Amino acid sequence: MGNRITHFEIPCDEPEKTIEFFKKAFGWTFQQFGTEQYWLAMTGDPKTPGIDGAIMKKMNPGQPVANSINVPNIDAAMLEIEKAGGTLVTPKMPIPTVGWLVYFKDPDGNIHGAWQEDRNAK
Numbered sequence: 001m002g003n004r005i006t007h008f009e010i011p012c013d014e015p016e017k018t019i020e021f022f023k024k025a026f027g028w029t030f031q032q033f034g035t036e037q038y039w040l041a042m043t044g045d046p047k048t049p050g051i052d053g054a055i056m057k058k059m060n061p062g063q064p065v066a067n068s069i070n071v072p073n074i075d076a077a078m079l080e081i082e083k084a085g086g087t088l089v090t091p092k093m094p095i096p097t098v099g100w101l102v103y104f105k106d107p108d109g110n111i112h113g114a115w116q117e118d119r120n121a122k
Contacts, residue, residue: 006070007115008053011063015039015055022055030055066103068113074100077114094121 012018019039022028030039037057044050071077074092081088081104089111090103099117106112 002072003069005067006051007068007113008051009066009068009113010041010053010055011058011065012055013058015057018055064111066111066113068101068115071114071116074102074114074116077116078102078104081114096122 010018015037019030022041023030026043028044029042031042032039033054039055041053041055043052046052069077078088078092085107087105088102089105090101092100092102095101097119099115099119099121102114103111104114
């Protein structure tokens with residue numbers, strides 16, 4: 001079954017400080033994504049329940065922690081989000097060689113991501 005939460009993002013003003021906190025408190029490991037201010041977080045044994053995510057530099061002061069839902073077709077998901085009463089808050093964005101991402105608000109105003117894997121994204 002698709003449409004599961006598969007990734008989280010924790011935005012912060014001082015990513016290195018936040019990374020050190022999660023390393024010390026929970027034993028997470030991190031790998032920077034290229035030269036971006038974005039560090040992939042490995043939160044534990046991939047054979048056990050749970051998800052991995054990322055620590056990132058905040059893009060704006062009110063940026064919340066966001067969970068991303070893996071969808072098979074991001075364009076169709078965007079239409080369904082709006083039909084169900086959600087609001088798109090960003091355009092569909094390519095993450096080169098990784099996939100497509102869009103952020104949206106649910107009817108209560110919580111921000112989430114919808115994510116489609118696509119190695120050909122540019």
